[in-house]
Amino acid sequence: MSAAGESQGSGSGHGIFIAIEGPEGAGKSTQVRMLEAWLRERGRDPLVTREPGGTPVAEEVRRILLESDALSARTELLLMLASRSTLVEAVIRPALEAGRVVVTDRFHLSTLAYQGYGRALPFEDVVRMNRFATGGLEPDLTVVLDVEPDVGAARRTGRSGGPDRIERAGDAFHRRVLEAYRELAAADPRVARLDATPEAGEIHDRIVALLRERFGETFGAGEG
Numbered sequence: 001m002s003a004a005g006e007s008q009g010s011g012s013g014h015g016i017f018i019a020i021e022g023p024e025g026a027g028k029s030t031q032v033r034m035l036e037a038w039l040r041e042r043g044r045d046p047l048v049t050r051e052p053g054g055t056p057v058a059e060e061v062r063r064i065l066l067e068s069d070a071l072s073a074r075t076e077l078l079l080m081l082a083s084r085s086t087l088v089e090a091v092i093r094p095a096l097e098a099g100r101v102v103v104t105d106r107f108h109l110s111t112l113a114y115q116g117y118g119r120a121l122p123f124e125d126v127v128r129m130n131r132f133a134t135g136g137l138e139p140d141l142t143v144v145l146d147v148e149p150d151v152g153a154a155r156r157t158g159r160s161g162g163p164d165r166i167e168r169a170g171d172a173f174h175r176r177v178l179e180a181y182r183e184l185a186a187a188d189p190r191v192a193r194l195d196a197t198p199e200a201g202e203i204h205d206r207i208v209a210l211l212r213e214r215f216g217e218t219f220g221a222g223e224g
Helices: 005-010 030-042 056-067 073-097 109-116 121-133 149-156 170-189 201-214
Strands: 016-021 047-050 099-103 141-146 191-195
Touching: 016 030, 016 073, 016 109, 016 121, 030 056, 030 099, 030 201, 047 073, 056 073, 073 099, 073 109, 073 121, 099 109, 109 121, 109 170, 141 170, 149 170, 170 191, 191 201
Parallel strands: 016 099, 016 141, 047 099, 141 191
Antiparallel strands: none
16 A cells, blocks of 8 residues: 555545665665755655664664674564564654655565565565555655666775675575566556666656656646
8 A cells, every 4th residue: 555545545644655775786875865855955845764764763673684693584574574663653654644755765675675585585474564564555656776786786895884784695685686676666566667877867867757757746847
């Protein structure tokens, strides 16, 4: 159920929920920042968040997920869903009910790709548990930034702190994640897959074009 579906079905507000997704090194955080700036330039007040994270509890879960090597695949899934549940309840739903645009760096598609495909957990169980954690909330638009694992790895080279636990999962894992994103994008009209190899400004322009195409009344061409 999308944010729009929630508002129609429960009488809540009419915010727009946008998720930026993709494998490691796809440039998600850069695009989130650029989209936030674009929205603010147009007088919007977007709620920008990330996963895992976005609340004090979820940020602590993020630290565990990215730093601890003593996690099984099931434990990783449960921690991710706990983080998402508190983010949805405390941050995302209230913002949508207030009519705001919500932009998140990752959401439910990451769990389907990383834990469902990457960790090879039973996919239908992952889908069902994720739906429970979010109360059925899904983005109105998910943009998947598509980049090959070797390109993503090269982009991460030299970053401070070194690779985290997820980034160290291995080439086969990251290949499964990428293929999952491609399959999931092809199966859902609310998901748009964009080539993430061009320079950041070109990708940003394509995301803006998507917003104007999908939500013309809110992001019409007349806004500049």
